[in-house]
Amino acid sequence: MAHTESSAGSATPAAAAAVAAAVDVATRPFALVGHFESPAQLYRACETLRDAGYEHFDAHTPFPVHGLERAMGLPASKLPWVVLCGGTAGLSLAVWLAYYSQEVWYRHNIGGKEAFAIPSLIPIFFELTILLSSFAAFFGLWAMNKQPEFFHPVMQHPSFHRASDDLFFIAVEARDPKYDPVATRALLETLGTRELAEVAP
Amino acid sequence: MSAAKTPDPSGEIRNDLMEDPRERAPLVLGGQNFHTVSNKVAGIVEEKTSLKWILGLGLAMSIMLILVGSIGKLVHTGIGVWGNNHPVGWAWDITGFVFWIGIGHAGTLISAILFLLRQKWRTSINRAAEAMTIFAVMCAGLYPAFHVGRVWFAYWLFPFPGQMGLWPNFKSPLVWDVFAVSTYATVSILFWFVGLVPDLALMRDRAKTKLRHTVYGIFALGWRGSHRHWLNYERAYLILAGLSTPLVLSVHSIVSFDFAVSLLPGWHTTIFPPYFVAGAIFSGFAMVMTLLIIARKLVGLEHLITMRHLENMNKIMLATGTMVGYAYGMEFFIAWYSGNEYERFAFINRAIGPYAWAYWTMVSCNVIFPQLFWFKKVRTSIPAMFVLSIIVNIGMWFERFVIIVTSLHRDFIPSSWSYFRPRLVDISMFAGTFGLFFTMFLLFCRYLPMLAVFEVKGVMPAADPHHEPAAGLGSVGSGKGGHGHGAH
CATH class of the missing domain: 3.30.70 (Alpha-Beta Plaits)
Structure with a gap:
């Protein structure tokens, strides 16, 4: 000592x-x-x-x-579960939005092709999954840390x-x-x- | 064993390239400890504004005014002020868009992909590279936004429920682009901000004035370095890196789909996504190199951005430049092998037609000159790498120009053939985006820590919880040993 x-x-x-x-x-x-x-x-x-x-x-x-x-x-952080929920929500939102906007609300017949054609919608599905996962990671982080918290003893x-x-x-x-x-x-x-x-x- | 292992107490910068290949050069030089690293990086923000910075910002903002003027002219008159014609309906505008988006990709590569690959050398350069990503995406976003002609209707690109009942066509690559680029911009900003928070807390804690304390304090969100917070923080950072990695690959793939999904010879090729991604990383590293060589000299960060960092970046440029060269060759091979005469014509015309000068500029800048990086002398020479990085920047602009314009200027009907020449607003708008980019970058250097301080500290040997300081530092220790290291 x-x-x-x-x-x-x-x-x-x-x-x-x-x-x-x-x-x-x-x-x-x-x-x-x-x-x-x-x-x-x-x-x-x-x-x-x-x-x-x-x-x-x-x-x-x-x-x-x-x-x-x-x-x-x-214990390990629980954040991955929050992100999983965010990603699932993002993918669901994308599929829902694509289905209603392309198939139901504004259907276009272009050369007889399917209006809700999944292969050509994958980029949209992917990007929205990433976007909502990132939001979940970002906001989940601050929520789990209980921040912003400008004063702490x-x-x-x-x-x-x-x-x-x-x-x-x-x-x-x-x-x-x-x-x-x-x-x-x-x-x-x-x-x-x-x-x-x-x-x- | 090399002398570089022991930090030089005089603080002199020595060549940290090791002769012994089994040893890695240290990432932080000059006998730094945690406090001197904080001082070094935070000091850049805290010291008095230098005349050099004010002059630089003045110059950058003057160039930005050219952008503002060009956009004013464009919006007032219409996009006819560009030199775009028929059949060259896309020219400098989309070239500028792809050029800037590509530059952004190196920032994400450094911050996300090198993080996942546990490349610790990224810590000194990731903050500035991520900032560069955001500013480059801002420059890129201007082009599609103003190319729609009536910019006040640009929000029609997004899906929204309105009284028109109009929905964008989700099967169009241009709509994929809207989703990809806006997601990319958003995620890059989130990732960058998450990385900044602990360093903003450092700025808050060092603040001498009430204003600095308040402003940095608000953005630091009350960060106090609690390990319970670090646990969530590091997990969030890892997840954001994991999300950004496929995201960045998807963004330039989707940008390449703008071309590849069309039926135009010269565009309609399956090699485009990987080819565009390699090119994006190549051009982005060149831009990071150009910026950091200037910045490290101006603010004296040679101890933290060392020759090892620069040499590693040169190696990545050599690798990606060679991949791009392979893609150029493979395009010609496929044009011949496909037996499609339109495809063959497009490529022969590229190499010997009216735009041959642009094609060969591209090949020399992107494939031939970067081969000099095979030589260690070139890889470790600052003037050489600076010149080469600018050559690559030029070459990668030409790559996009060549792909876009040479594929368009020879239509299927020879009577429509034409030659594209840029007009004043084409040139001034592109030049002006550099003003916007450098204005943002200079503001960033002045007001935010341009190195990730906490990450640099984390890769120093003393940061290891099992590191026993040889002398000095830990004189208060309660004796050595005494606990098992088996937990790791």
């Missing part, structure tokens, strides 16, 4: 004041938040928390750290602006049954978490 910074020992006075302010919350905090300097440390921390039985914790990283979901014990951590730059954050939520203000902090400190601070809800 090289050294562990707690809220009292922060680098700059401004940061220390901000940490103190963040700690000084009257009610139960939202989470205990701290950071690491490398994905490897974060990965170890996530594994330790998972093995200690924590469930409501999250990692905030500047880029996707591959494999972290296993260290955190998270973890953003109150004084260094959180570096979560998109070069720091790897861990946030253990207070609603986790295993959460204990003293024990959780001690566990994270032994893992080398820096600038630990509780953030208000």
Whole structure:
């Protein structure tokens, strides 16, 4: 253990004041938040928390750290099912639109050829399937992430602006049954978490 | 073991081409860490506006004004101001459309197909290439929209329930084109925006002014890098890449159907879809190359867009250029082998008829000159690749011109034969689209991170969760080892 910074020992006075302010919350905090300097440390921390039985914790990283979901014990994304529904809807819409517009509403007899000729309609079917699948992927992503969400409690951590730059954050939520203000902090400190601070809800 | 493995602390750009073929050159040079990559890319947006940029934008917008004027003249007078005649009813307009759509395809190839193929080198160039796709599709869309003559009725191209009870003919390749190009534009924008969100969050977090914080903050949608979000995000990105890949192949196939489904000698060939797709990727890479060589020099991105990236792009240009050359040869073979005298005439006329000058310009620019990329010296020389990329851009414009105009100018009835000459508005409108393209591209470079910062960080060795830093970086670690790596 090289050294562990707690809220009292922060680098700059401004940061220390901000940490103190963040700690000084009257009610139960939202989470205990701290950071690491490398994905490897974060990965170890996530594994330790998972093995200690924590469930409501999250990692905030500047880029996707591959494999972290296993260290955190998270299931795979359900997004593909949303996209499958979108694609099915797109294909159905295309077939319906082509049938009614070509066969029913505006039927043209061109050289006795079939009005609803499937081979020549495949490009339309294909493009609409892709279009609605993409909409499902796009809007499904933001719906599953519950975004846009312009404020989130973890953003109150004084260094959180570096979560998109070069720091790897861990946030253990207070609603986790295993959460204990003293024990959780001690566990994270032994893992080398820096600038630990509780953030208000 | 080469010296390129250890980052050069002086930050000097060394030649990262390795002598040992078993070793791959690193994708990020100059001893960068995560923070310096952020600084490098976000710094381009945050620094004071340079005079060079203002002059560039002024020039681009002046050229764009030529486009606005040409369109004004076109709409006011009618499409007779173009040189199109009978039988050459399609000429520079459709050439310009296919040219720009083709350029867009390289962006999707880099962002989607190379992503699916796990080509990590794409990360430094995909953002700019995707932006280029969107701007190229904007330029392309102008042509069909204004070619309908009365542009205020262009919405008739889409199926909608109206009191006229009129529905477009879904069996027409031109209607397929409407669906393909509008889907392509929409999906490209969605894909690009999804890729931008984490980097917009970076811009938000670095913002020094309230305005920047608010504007980037709104578009970042409150992104906070949560791993639960990254899981959905990466899945969405993979799915969008998977959808874009067949989409981009379908778009240029359908563009080629505009010709191939007709019964005109020179157009009515089954080779068109793959031939058009290869040509599109070829021309698009040439345009990416032209833009990035200038951009990386102007804003100093040599550490991130390295010689390895440029050389890989040259190799793709060599491959696709050769495929296009094969298609040119195969067209002649089929013209002879089919035994169809009209088909044979169309191709002999292409090579030795009135447009032979255009045909041989095309062959030299697209097939002969790119063969120089077989030489490593050429592939790794910036001036050489810059000149070659412009030659390819010219050659690919001529390819579309040759296909469209030479097939039309000799009708089935010799009394209708004619020769197409462009008029002023043909030329000014095409020149003007470059103004629109460069205006958009310069605005993009100034206000958005032109490299995918989070993706570049993700391919650095330190991003691997099992990477143990040798010294310095991880002094706070709680001891090495201690957990199994079996999970991977």
